[in-house]
Amino acid sequence: MSYRKWTRSIAFTSLLTSLSFFTTAYADKDEDLAVDDVEGSLSVMVLGSGGPVATTAGRASASYLIFIDGKPKILMDAGGGAYKSLAMSGVDIKDLDIVLLSHLHLDHTGDLPSIIKTMYFHNRIYNITGEGTFPPGRTAPFRVFGPATNGAKFPPVLGADPTTTQYPSTSEHVDGHYALNTGIDRYLNIFTRAISGGIFNYNTTDVSPNWKSDSVEVEIVKEKGLVISAIGVNHGPVPALAFRIEYKGRSIVYSGDTSSVGNNMINISEDADLLIYDTALGTDMPPNDSFNIFYALHTKPSRIGEVAYAAGVKKLLLSHITPQTENRIPQVKDLIRAQGFTGEIKTAKDLKVINLHD
Ligand SMILES: [Zn+2]
The missing domain is CATH 3.60.15.10 (Ribonuclease Z/Hydroxyacylglutathione hydrolase-like)
Structure with a gap:
């Protein structure tokens, strides 16, 4: 069953009263879904x-x-x-x-942080609506x-540090967002525990x-x-x-x-x-x-x-x-x-x- 149909099917249960913002937007829709x-x-x-x-x-x-x-x-x-x-x-x-x-x-790359965040919210919805005890949140790394990096530098006219490459490696890019101590979006490391009961976890591989x-x-x-x-x-x-x-x-x-x-x-x-x-x-x-x-x-x-x-x-x-x-x-x-x-x-x-x- 599709995610949207699935959420629609449970939209009227009292269980979700406090989470109705997740579901009411879908309640009246019945269009074809790509999924x-x-x-x-x-x-x-x-x-x-x-x-x-x-x-x-x-x-x-x-x-x-x-x-x-x-x-x-x-x-x-x-x-x-x-x-x-x-x-x-x-x-x-x-x-x-x-x-x-x-x-x-x-x-x-621009929407990757938003998609990662919704990945944990999708876990949250499943957890909240699970029967009996809640299943554990996501702990698997993405x-x-x-x-x-290919080592290409900026032209000197820009005045950049001569060791700076035009493009970081993918791991530098990803850590720049999410690393626990230095990432600009590092709050996700605690936020995902709070909302999904899971652990924010990723690993990155740089390919030549x-x-x-x-x-x-x-x-x-x-x-x-x-x-x-x-x-x-x-x-x-x-x-x-x-x-x-x-x-x-x-x-x-x-x-x-x-x-x-x-x-x-x-x-x-x-x-x-x-x-x-x-x-x-x-x-x-x-x-x-x-x-x-x-x-x-x-x-x-x-x-x-x-x-x-x-x-x-x-x-x-x-x-x-x-x-x-x-x-x-x-x-x-x-x-x-x-x-x-x-x-x-x-x-x-x-x-x-x-x-x-x-
Ligand atoms: Zn392009």
Whole structure:
């Protein structure tokens, strides 16, 4: 049963009188929920298909939820708006296990604190409404994987400390929020005990973002038939990773943000069932010089086609839709097709679900 339906079903019990603020907002609604579209062993739900520019298209920034045997286990990126999409999806994330961060740009990380906080509130609701004695709160750590620093420094003209790197490692980023003694959101270490009876617990793994020498992806998780791999990809000076998730004979690859220089995107995408690709660019050539940096950081449509064709990908999901691509999807698809790719091409939409075992 979906989280929202489940909360609705208990909304009228006197047990929850003191917690009615959790449930009354749902009581009159009966719309279709994205969570009810999840079927089979491996699925992806798009929480954010846009970013980083807020437009009336209404897309949240980059974020995807991966379901293993129907349960939301992995969050890939958490850009702004992902929290709202999560709320609308009806998904309960009390048991979310793994967070994969492709890189540390805000349109991929901005909503992570909000999602982590609601993860503990989802535990709270279950605890409060459990029959008999309350089940124990969450004590399992959530595991975060993301890029290590690549050592790139600021230009001297900025006057930064010469030892400061432009981007911290993922562990520095995560500790910067949550570490008990120094994190800016360190209150969560005591707050989560109070609200869920659980323990705030996380661990972080930094993965090499080296895209020049890492020609083969490295396994970062291998357990119970689930394999997650990562590879460094070029995103200009930004340490960045692409990820591959395999389960029960199906595979999802996520490019993160990348220019796709080199062969790493081809290597990690080999025979993938679904490739979620950075489609921030609407043309192969920048319309003028002011777009040059943007074009150096993201993948040109024809390069998406080259990678998908060379890797033998079965299905493409075009995502990270920007104002430049919003109205150019047909042209983008033509440029991809021109490289020989004949598989299915879908365009991402917030709350769209793709089941890999159709
Ligand atoms: Zn981005």
